[in-house]
Amino acid sequence: MxxxxxxxxxxxxxxxxxxxxxxxxxxxxxxxxxxxxxxxxxxxxxxxxxxxxxxxxxxxxxxxxRPKVPYSHISGAIPFTFLEALVSRTPEAHHPMNNAFPLPELISEGHWKAPDGNFKGWSPNFDMGTRSLPDWASGSLPPGFERWSEEKNVTTMKNYYNPINDPLRITNLDRKLLEPLTRALKDHDVPITHVVLVMMESTRKDVFPFKSGSHLHREILNSYKSQDPDAMHQLNANLSHLTPIAEILTGESGGLPKSTRETDSSHWKDTAEAGMGGLNINGVLTGSSLSFKSEIVNHCGVWPLPLDFMEEIKSDIYQPCIVQVLELFNKFKKNSFASSSRDLNERRWTSTFIQAVTGIYADQNILNDQIGFKKTVYREDIGQKDAKHYHADMEEINYFGYSEREVYPYIEDAIDDAIKNNERLFLSHFTSTTHHPWGLPKGFQSEQYFSDESLIGKHEDMNSYLNSVRYVDTWLGDMLGLLDKKGIANETLVVFVGDHGQAFQEDSPVTGCYENGHISNFRVPLIFRHPLLPKIQVTANTTSLSIIPTILDLLVQTKSLNEKDSGITLDLMNEYEGQSLIRPYKATDDGRQAWNFGIISAGGEMLSVGSAAFPYRLILPLTQDFEFVFSNLETDPDEENLLRGWSVDDLVSRVKSAHGDKAGQWVVEAEKVGRWWVGESKRLYNHAE
Structure with a gap:
């Protein structure tokens, strides 16, 4: 032209x-x-x-x-504004070198806490000098424990996490265990020989389990023009078979009328006694809507980097990951094999990561090595003709790889090897079928949940997703059945957690996770399953950052560690940022809020900021290309009526009008704390701008 x-x-x-x-x-x-x-x-x-x-x-x-944001580019010359659009703009406040905590009155000396037992004290912005090393920090330490080693050798200057200086850290380790748990541990033994962590791809809380009356349920019902009672009853009966295993694991009823099917007899049946089964946590948000950043949160108890994609693999993860903690336990084991089952706490740990899809996407294999896994199984391993369990009719269901059932024999091998070698197994498994394009194996029957006339174009993706949810639900039952088959169910802690959710057009104008902060991408299930633990419903506005502190706390409280390992664990639990979920959660502490953060895919443009003290949520733009977004999850749990603004002042004005001055003040503080956290995260990862 x-x-x-x-x-x-x-x-x-x-x-x-x-x-x-x-x-x-x-x-x-x-x-x-x-x-x-x-x-x-x-x-x-x-x-x-x-x-x-x-x-x-x-x-x-x-x-x-003209408002400066987002229209400032209109006043610029075309070549320059075009070039600026190609470069991510980061506000100066994000720079970690000039990053004073923005609410200094909350961390002044009058709020400091003295050390007490394993609690190391809390005095932000005060130089405590070199900390004394714990007894276990001697000799050669496994990867992940560099900061304990570096305290002996200060010639290498790095930034390390220090709970004493963390302005945001709130610990609940001074609180007693939840009362039902205290009673259960007093009445009988609850051994935890093995730990299994199942990270479930794109698994939203509202489908774990699927419930009557939910926003998604209403969307399905409203897709039918005719509300014939018989047809609606049959539809609800079909929906009742969507997530039966999730209902058992969470202890939450879907509230839908049950119907009998031939396939019901093949489903896993819970062997736990009535009222038993473990903790179900409601109110959990993922630490990231990018899968592998979420994997870091779930396995290492750290926040991810607020940068696009997996920059974390170029840095040291600033806390020991759970696999590395177990490897530290191994360091103090005298013998490779325990002589008998009575020597449970003297057994060595072995770690394995297994998934049916590719392990090289986004350098996941490098990340798993960094986390500390000794053995890994990916699509690249099971798809080889010389693979142990290869068979000619293996079916790739999507562009990532195979369905979960293809790794069943590899999970069985990992369990058999641990039993044979008298080892304790930490097994991490990542499901994948619930990822786009939601393909299913040929032998798995697909259901139609939405009406014929609305399916194509409007609800097609959601319908495919729900079928993949039903498939994975069945698979989780197969995994639990394998634990029963091997006789280790009553000594295995299984943690189920969604890596992130998945937004569809039924939820928000923008679909998917990429650059989309909608709540459907962040609200995820979290369950700590053990047949000998009481079924406890916990509500806490927290994140998956609490997984590692909770696992460690459970290992100690169930006496599943020897004296040496228990001492190490009690010390390490006070190093992590997350709170233990087997104790009452602290939403506030001496005026400070328990802040939560969530990286929005791809990582460097937007940040979710929340607080356990309030039901509010702020989407904080890290560049000038996105709006500030506010929601009140108490009055608008599905975020159907969001407030937006191109500046903080603009948003605060709207929030005050709609929700009052307290909500407006919260936004002001959330914006400040969020920007501080971005710089602090980069400092902890020693990321150079």
């Missing part, structure tokens, strides 16, 4: 400037045909100047009244 209009534009500006400046054009001035036109325009130079002045005044006025 520019090539076509170049001559036209050139001629126009030539005439306009000639009239404005009162001179003749130097271009084609020798042409007699144009000379007369130029003279005529020159005579009209005064109207040209008038309109030019009006244009300049109008432009200046627009420049003055």
């Amino acid at each position: 520019s090539w076509v209009f170049t001559r036209v534009c050139s001629a126009f500006f030539d005439l306009w400037l000639s009239a404005l400046l009162g001179v003749h054009s130097t271009e084609d001035i020798h042409e007699e045909s144009k000379l007369d036109d130029l003279k005529a325009v020159t005579k009209r130079k005064h109207p040209a100047r008038l309109w030019t002045a009006i244009g300049l005044i109008g432009t200046l006025l627009l420049w003055l009244i």
Whole structure:
């Protein structure tokens, strides 16, 4: 287009400037045909100047009244604004070198806490000097424990996490265990020989389990023009078979009428006694809507980096991951094998990571090595013809790899090996079928939950997703059945957690996780399953950062560690940022809020900021390309009526009008704390700007 209009534009500006400046054009001035036109325009130079002045005044006025964000680029020259759009802009406040905590009155000396037992004290912004090393920090330590080693060798200057100096840290380890748990541990033994962590791809809390009356349930019902009672009853009966295993694990009823199916007899049956089964945590948000950043939170008890994609693999993870903690226990084991089952606490730990899809996407294999896994099984391993359990009809259900059932024999092998070698197993398994494009194995029957006329185009993706949820629900039952088959169910702690959710057009105008902070991408299930633990419903506005402190706390409280390992664990539990979920959760402490953060995929553009003290949520833009977004999850749990603003002041004004001054003040503090946290996170990862 520019090539076509170049001559036209050139001629126009030539005439306009000639009239404005009162001179003749130097271009084609020798042409007699144009000379007369130029003279005529020159005579009209005064109207040209008038309109030019009006244009300049109008432009200046627009420049003055136009909101700086997001329209500031309109006043720039095209080449420069185009180039700026290609470069991520980070506010100066994010820089970790100039990052004072923005609420200093909350961390002043009057709020400091003295050390007490394993609690190391809390005195932000006060240089405590070199901390004394614990007894276990001697000799060669496993990877992940560099900061204990570095305290002996200060020649390498790095930033390390220090709970004493963390302005945000709130611990609940001074509180007693939840009462039902105290009674259960007093009445009988609850051994935890093995730990299994199941990270479930794109698993939203509202489908774990699927419930009657939920936003998603209403969407399904509303897709039918006819509300024939018999048809609706049959629909609800079909929906009741969507997540039966999730209902058992959580202890939450779906509230839908049950119907009998032939396949019901093949489903896993819970062997736990009535009222037993472990903790179900409600109110959990993921630490990241990017899977592998979430994996870091779940396995290491740390926040991820607020940068796009997996920059974490270029840095040291600033806390020991659970696998590395177990490897530290191994360091103090005298023998490779325990002599009998009575020597449970003297057995060595072995760690294995297993999934049916690729392990090289986004450098996941590098991340798993960094976390500390000794053995890994990926699509690249099971898809080889010489693989132990390869068979010719293996079916790839999506562009990542196979269905979960293909790794069943590998999980069985890991269990058999641990039993044979008299070892304790830490097994991490990542499901994948609930990831786009939600493909299913050929032998698994797909159901239609939405009406015929609404399915194509509007509800097709959600319907496919729900079928994949039903498939994974069945798979979780198969895994639990394997523990029963091997006779280790009553000595195995199984943690189920969603890596993140998945937004569809039924939820928000923007679908998927990428650059989408909607709550459906963040609210996830979290269960600590053990058949000998009481079924406890816990509500806490927390994140998956609490997984590692809770596992460690359970190992100690169930006496599943020897004296040496228990001492190490009690010490390490006071190093992590998350709170233990087997104790009453602290939403506030001496005026401070328990702040929660969530990285929004891809990581460097938006941040979710929440607090256990309030039901509010702020989507904080880290560049100028996105709006500030506020929601009140108490009055709007599905975020159907969001408040937006292109500046903090704009958003605060709207929040105060809709929710009151307290909510507006919360937004002010959340924005400050969120920006501070971004810089602090980069400091802890020793990330250079």
